[in-house]
Structure formats: structure tokens, C-alpha cells
Amino acid sequence: MTVQQSDPRGLTADQAALSLAEHGPNTNPAPRPPSPWRRVLMQLRDPMILLLIAAAALTASLRDLTDLTVILVVVVLNTTVGVVQEIRAEHALTALNRMAAPHATVRRGGRATVVPAAKVVPEDVVLLQAGDIVPADLQLFDAVRLQADESALTGESVPVEKSASEELYAGTVVTRGRGSGVVTRTGPDSALGKIAALLSGQRPRATPLQRRLAGLSRVLSIAAVVLSAIVAVAGLVRGLPLPNMIVTAVSLTVAAVPESLPAVVTLALAIGAHRMAQRAAVVRRLPAVETLGAVTVVATDKTGTLTEGIMHAERLWTESGSAQATGSGYNPAGRLVGSPPLDQFAPGGTSPARELAPRGAPSVPTLSSADGGVAVRRLLRDVALCNDAALRPPTDDDPVWRPIGDPTEAALLTLAQRGGVDHLELTTACPRLHELPFDSVRKRMTTVHEQPGRDDLLVIGKGAPEVMLTPDVTPYGDIDRAKGVAAELSEAGYRVLAVADKIVTPDAPRTEDALHLVGLVAITDPVRHNAADVVGSFRNAGVDLLLITGDAPGTALAVADRIGVHDGEVVTGADIDDGRDPTTGRVFARIRPEQKLDIVRAWQANGHVVAMTGDGVNDAPALRRADIGVAMGKGGTEVARQAADLVLTDDDLGTVEAAIEEGRRIYTNIRTFLRYALSGGLAEILVMLLGPLLGFAVPLLPGQILWINMLTHGLPGVAIGAEPADPDAMRKPPRSPQEQILGAGLWRRIAWSGSLIGAVTLAAAYWVHRTGGPWQTMTYLVLGLSQLGVALALRRPGPARRLRHRTAGVRRFRFLDAAVAGALLLQVLPVFFDPLRDLLDLQPLAAHQLLVAVTVALIPALAIVSRRRRQAAG
Incomplete structure (x- = not known):
């Protein structure tokens, strides 16, 4: 072709x-998903599962059908849950890939x-x-x-x-x-x-959090193996059979280590990323979910994030007249009003291709301008021709006018059409011959056009006032007056563009100098209605907000004052070039995209975790360098989106706040799961180690240990990972980037709650043992019920629950409640259901013994709730 x-x-x-x-x-070839059998085999390769399989082989050789059955049930259920979690995580990530x-x-x-x-x-x-x-x-x-x-x-x-x-x-x-x-x-x-x-066969790498947790699991596994070996040796010293003690040690090792942790973490990250996508934040890299919870600085663009992102070319100025545009968004419907009257420029008025050339430039052919209305018309013509944008009319699916291309240029196009200039007719009459596109260094754009019925050419330039309003670029016109007007508009919060043009002969050099001033256009992007609230939320969460813009200092100050960021001064790009430390300011103006990289590096050097927003191709290095790169999904370039970790589909900074909250939720839930799972594992080891000292030869049989572990680490563990955010999550400072996963006192809380569970379990078993009752059944029941009680005690108070608590004291039923209820039923069922009771080698409990078991099992949960309330009150 x-x-x-x-x-x-x-x-x-x-x-x-x-x-x-x-x-x-x-689309490019995607790796084929693993077959169901391959998924099962991958689950069976887990070291903990391999230990269980070895234990199953040993119990089979001993003809211990009871423990063999329990072990096989645990293997099958754990494998099934693992496969289901893996498929759910893949589905969530596939949905994200489609959105990104x-x-x-x-x-x-x-x-x-x-x-x-x-x-x-x-x-x-x-x-x-x-x-x-x-x-x-x-x-x-x-x-x-x-x-x-x-x-x-x-x-x-x-x-x-x-x-x-x-x-x-x-x-x-x-x-x-x-x-x-x-x-x-x-x-x-x-x-x-x-x-x-x-590359289609390459497997994705584990996230940093997953790698750290894998290291933690290895350490815990070694500790559990050592302690389990001690339990086995102690049993052998008391004369118990070697094969039975080996199975017991293996079962205890499996129970003590939260082998479901990697699956829980993967699912929590994937579901968290999916929840962010539902809140207009598409995660392109899964590690970003973890990092979001530690963000301490958010460096944000003004346009489209703090502001609406709907550019409105609202005011224009010429030496002989000015006007203001009515209308909303990018809808061309509207008109210009001002002085002198502009009625002559209503649709159907003067032809847009009418020749309008600059006055008083001795080096080029000249024409005289009629009045202020013609000057405005000339300005409208220039901004429509020196323009690469387009407007998309409403459709059945989207009943709103949309910009195609740069929103600022689309706003200029809308302004021209509101003034009666038909863009299609104009570009047909004055085709473009040459151009020098806008870039962030030059801060200007120049185009060259034919003129209908003439041999000479029209050169149009537009750009930042400080670039355009100089003696070299625009020597013709009242430049000093234009500079004053531009400064006033900028201080009022407008983004200002200066427009100039000239006529040249076809053989003349197509340079960007010797232009004649045409006028100024003031563009506004209204501050979002929630911007001030978002800034306040960041402040309460201990997150510094930096406002960065390429606009003039006056514009930056005006917006900063409206949203509560302004701290008294503005750091400019020139200041950074002169060596000023970027960490001394919060408001930055006239910043080139490459200077964002300097700002990111400076704050990171001070130990901060930086999230940076960007939309342009030159923002890509800063987005890569930032700990979290945030790209604009609506108005940004594709390069910025591909370089970013997070893409905002609504270009709203409030979405970053929601994403940070989600990141904190996920990290907190992982730590909560660790506390829950490790507390239970520690309690089981303490029971097995200390039980013999109280006269219990074998406090728990292998099947009983595995049954408890399956119920407590199964659905309740997954449910903890899906718990809602703490209502106070965004009123607390971010965690330190150097904090270990068990840091900030978590390991002490694990030791305290695990010891408490072990203590009440041994106390209840000792009481029953002294009375000649079924102490092993009591040990099994209290140990399992107390762990499930701790899961409910660690339940996160969601916003709905908090509101109801203030009004009616009612808890909101959630997935964790259902998971604990199901596990509770399966924990108690073997005590009453003969086949399961025989399978686990349990004995019936009397009514008063059952009441004691439930009462004692509640003690750790009540202690945790009481302690949390005291800490909250203090």
C-alpha cells in the first residue's frame, strides 16, 4: 500500500x-494464561504445602487415616483458595490494563x-x-x-x-x-x-513489598522450624513416638507461618488497584499501590489538576479595543461583548478571510486598521490560524463539546468562533505553508499562511508575554502598555498570551522577529470547587503540596491564595537556575518541564517520598524520577501516561488524595493481617511448648492444628486485606519510608496478643484438666475461637460504621464479619458433629464447659479493643 x-x-x-x-x-501478543493444572502445580510448589505433602506421605505410611484425611483436606482447600486468589488478581489487573x-x-x-x-x-x-x-x-x-x-x-x-x-x-x-x-x-x-x-513468555517480577514479605516469611519459617523441632525433641524426651512427633512438628510449622501471606498481599494490591480505578486513578505499576501510602510531598501542576482543566479564553485586549467572551466550556455558542461594540462580528458578519495586516511596520507592506472592532477581528483571525487544535462536537455517547489537541489552543479556537470566525472557512482561505511549533523552551509558536488573492504571506506568532513583548520580537506597537495590561491580567489569575503578526514577501526569510503587536488574550481555568478542601486534606495528612506552573508568578499566586497553598513568595525557574534550593518554596512559577526534575531530586534528597504530576513529553523524566509519577488521563500526552505509575482519568487532584488514602488502607491492612496471623502462630507455638509443663503430653494433635490454621488463615485473612480505610487515615502523618513491615511497634503488639491468646488457652485447658474433663478439646476450641475474636477486634471502623456508632451504635456488616462467622461455625461444628469429631479426635463438651470456652476466648479480643480505645482517648 x-x-x-x-x-x-x-x-x-x-x-x-x-x-x-x-x-x-x-494489540501485541499477550502471554497465554496458565492452564488450570499448571496453576494447581504452582500452588503445590509452595514450601509449606510441600511440607504438608511430606507429612501426608508419612501419616499414610503409618496408616494414620485421621491425620491423613485432615492434611489432604487442608492441602486441597489451600490450593483451591490460592488458585482462586490468583485468578481474581489476574482479572483485576487485566481490567486495569484495558483502562490504561x-x-x-x-x-x-x-x-x-x-x-x-x-x-x-x-x-x-x-x-x-x-x-x-x-x-x-x-x-x-x-x-x-x-x-x-x-x-x-x-x-x-x-x-x-x-x-x-x-x-x-x-x-x-x-x-x-x-x-x-x-x-x-x-x-x-x-x-x-x-x-x-x-517477550510474551516473561513472567512479571514481584513487587518490592512482596519481596520484603517473602524475606520475612523465610525468617519466620526458620524460626518456626526451630521451635517446632524443639517441640518434637521435647516429645521424644517424654517417650512419644518419633513418626507422630515429626507429623506434629510439620503441622505446627505450617500453622505458625502465614503461608497465605503472599497470596493475601497480591490480592490486596490487585483489588486495591482496581478500587483506585473505580475512583478514576488507574494504576499502571502495582508497586505504586504500596508507595502511595508513604507519600509525603505532592508536586502538582496548576492546569487541569487544581483547576477545572476546561480552558476559557475569556478576555482579549488590543490597542484600540477589548472584549469579553460569554459561553461555557468549548461550546462555540456565545458572543463577544466589549468596547467598541462588536455586534458586527456576530455570525454572518465580516468574512473571516478579510485581509487584516499590521500597521506601521516600514519593512513590510502595510494597511490601515479601521477601528477597535477590526483590531479584535484581526486578533481572532490570528489565534484561529496559529492553532493546531480542533473541536469535537457532541455525540450520542458524549453530549459535550471536547477539545482535540492542546486545551489552550482549543480555547482560542472557541473564542474565535464565538467572535464569528469560522475556523474551517478561514483555514481553507489561508492555508498554512510553514510553522515553528510551540515547545516549552521557546514558549511560542509561529505559522506562515497564504492570503487570498495576494502574493505576500502572513506570519503569525503567539506565546508568553515575556517572550513576545520584547524589542527584538515585536518592535512595532505599544509594547509598554501591553506589558502593563499583561501584568494586571496575570495578577488577576489569568494565563496571558501575546499575539503578533506581519506580512512578508514570498521570497523574504520566514523569521519570527520584526512582528507587529496585535493584542493579548487572557485565558482562565477556574479553580476546582474541591481544590481548597483537597489541599486541607493533604495538610491534615502531613503531605506537603507544591504548586508548579509554567504561568507567570502573578497567576501562580492568585491560584495559590484561593486554595490555601501560598506561603508568601514564589520560586521561579530563574531562581532555580541561579541555584536556589527548591525545598525552600511551595509555589513555583515559570517552571520549565525539565526543572521539575530538579524539584523532585531536591525533595527526595531531603528524605521525602514525592508524587509528581505531569502531562507533557518533557515531564516524562520527572515522572520517572518521582516515587510516584502521576499523569493526566484526559489532557496529557501519551508519553506522560506511559511514563507514569498512576493515571488520573479525571485529571482531578482529589483523585490523588483518594489514591493516597487507598495506599494507606492497603498497607495498614497488610500489617493488620500480619498481626492477626503471627499472633495466632505464636500462640500455637507457645501452647505446644508450654503445654507439657502443665501436664499436657501433646496439647494438640496435627489434624487439630491444621484445622485451626485452615479456618483462621483462610477467608478471615483475605477479608482483613479487603477491610475499608481507617476514617482517620488522612488525618495522620504518612509512615516513614524507612519503616520496616513489622516496625512502629507492630512486633511488640504481635508478641502481646499472641502471648495473651496462648495464656488464656492454656488456662482454660488446665482448668478442664484439673476437673478431669476433655482438656484437648478445650485447647482446640479456645485457641481457634480466640484467634477469630482477635480478627473481629482488629476490624477497621469504616465511615458508615462510625456514623452509625455516633447515631445508633450499630455495626455495619461486612465481608470480615461473614468470613469470621463461617470460620466460627466450622470451628465449633466438630465438637457437635460426630463424623468431624471423630476425624479430629475430639470429645464432647458439657454446656458449662462450652460457656467457659466462649467466655475465655473473648478475653484477648476484649483486651485489644480496650487497649485501642485507651490509646484513641489518650
């Missing part, structure tokens, strides 16, 4: 659908539209600009200063210049300029797809 064979208007919707059906989605999938701008039916990259098909016309990731292999037919980073394919770090008729490859990044091309290859046929096929 050649470019000439493709319709530059692009495919129709029907043609695209047929092509998609023929060629398939534009890149998008592409294509021309369908002559109109630019944004589609998922997976729906790009051969012969699609793709529109590219700086910051886009090329969605498929394509052949360019239009390229303006286009430069692409092909390091993902070639390893060459220097961007490559691209011109029309050259190829661009899927996965490469447009670093400068703009272009259009026709798709030639998609999916596995593309250059990136062929590489992806080679």
Missing part, C-alpha cells in the same frame, strides 16, 4: 469496522477523533503531535519539524528527524513537531509487535 492510495480524509466508520474485523485489534491502554487521534470521515489504540486499523490516517506514542507502523505524508525517539526499537538515544514519505514505527515517541501518516501495519505485524512476541 502507498500513501497515494489512501484517502487523506481517512476511513469511514464502516470501513474501519470491516478492517478491524479483518486484521484484528492493534493508550489512545490515538485518527481522521475518520474527514473528522479528527480519538480512539483506543487497539482500534487503529491499516489505512487509518493518524494525526501526531509532540508527546504522542506512535500507535502502529505508518508512512508519513505530512511532517512539520517532526522528530521521533526510536530508542525503544533501536537503542539510539538521539531523536531522529522525520520527513514526509518516511516511516514511523509503533512504540516510538514523537518528541517534536507534528505530522500525519497512513497506517501500514498493526498489532503483531508491526515492528513493536514482533519484539513483543519475543
